[in-house]
Amino acid sequence: MSGGLPGFHNAPVSRAVVVAAALFSVAFGFRGRFLGLGLSYENVYGKLRIWKLITSLFAFSSTPELIFGAALLYYFRVFERQIGSNKYAVFIVFSTMVSVLLQILSLAYLKDPSFNPLTSGPYGLIFASYIPFFFDIPITTKFRIFGLHLSDKSFIYLAGLQLLFSSGWRSIIPGLSGILAGLLYRLNIFGIRRLKLPDSTTSIFSRLSWPFLNNSYQRLPVTENDGNIPSNQTRQTEGVHPATEDPMESSIATLVSMGFDRGSAIQALALTNYDVNLASNILLEAQSM
Known part of the structure; x- marks a missing residue:
């Protein structure tokens, strides 16, 4: 971990x-x-x-x-x-x-x-x-x-x-x-x-x-889809066909399976450089407030 x-x-x-x-x-x-x-x-x-x-x-x-x-x-x-x-x-x-x-x-x-x-x-x-x-x-x-x-x-x-x-x-x-x-x-x-x-x-x-x-940190580029990351469907419309499962979609699916809605999951992942553990922490903290 x-x-x-x-x-x-x-x-x-x-x-x-x-x-x-x-x-x-x-x-x-x-x-x-x-x-x-x-x-x-x-x-x-x-x-x-x-x-x-x-x-x-x-x-x-x-x-x-x-x-x-x-x-x-x-x-x-x-x-x-x-x-x-x-x-x-x-x-x-x-x-x-x-x-x-x-x-x-x-x-x-x-x-x-x-x-x-x-x-x-x-x-x-x-x-x-x-x-x-x-x-x-x-x-x-x-x-x-x-x-x-x-x-x-x-x-x-x-x-x-x-x-x-x-x-x-x-x-x-x-x-x-x-x-x-x-x-x-x-x-x-x-x-x-x-x-x-x-x-x-x-x-x-x-x-x-x-x-x-001190480590420098660069945020990943933001796309127009949901304001965060491109989906498989968006890539396919642009002529890009991924050969394997998108790891970003896998991370989103993991958070959704834990009971979080897709939009919140995408936002949390974008804020944490797509770290599932840290994103889940943010979502759990948001629910407890």
Whole structure:
């Protein structure tokens, strides 16, 4: 699964989070100082250092966790494109704060030194993102491997499981806290899903200059048919006879089979460079408003 358009087009907040995670992980993890970054009972209920709390939210504890975590953060940028950077920034703040609070409560309840410190990194955001991934991202491909029934979403789940169990209970607690935070956001506690940051705040992320992470995006040419793409019938009237099934028509048929009308499907596909997953997200969001 690609997660939509390549790069961080229309996803500046996701780009900032991925860059921050990479920089913090390199600065603290590769120097061998990551063992004390995560939350623990002593540094939470003793002398809490703000810099350590901030670092624990971004720096992954090891290189494999950084690889899997950054890949998942990159994929989940699709949600920022779906709801917009303003609302996605609220989702990040909410899921992170709730996840940290749940981790602190867990440490207070367990008081087990074997869990100290918990694994550091943006676990709250990553696993909170699995909630909209589960409910809103449709399955587009199914296949079997060694008798197992899998789908195109299975690889994202497997990456999450690898990250969740990477450090035993030290990583399970932050992961479960993130999942609960995602559920609370979906339940729209205190109307949180209607909140969004002002443009002046989210525009700061757009000004971050990272040329190696920015991909240019060109919209496909628009035709006169439905204002978006040419149909097979239009091509035939122009003397063009496709030898195989039009992939655009196949994408439209997929969305129509999911219950969306053809006109809305065409518009959503045109806006997303004909990415079926992202187009379905836009249509689902439109229905929920």
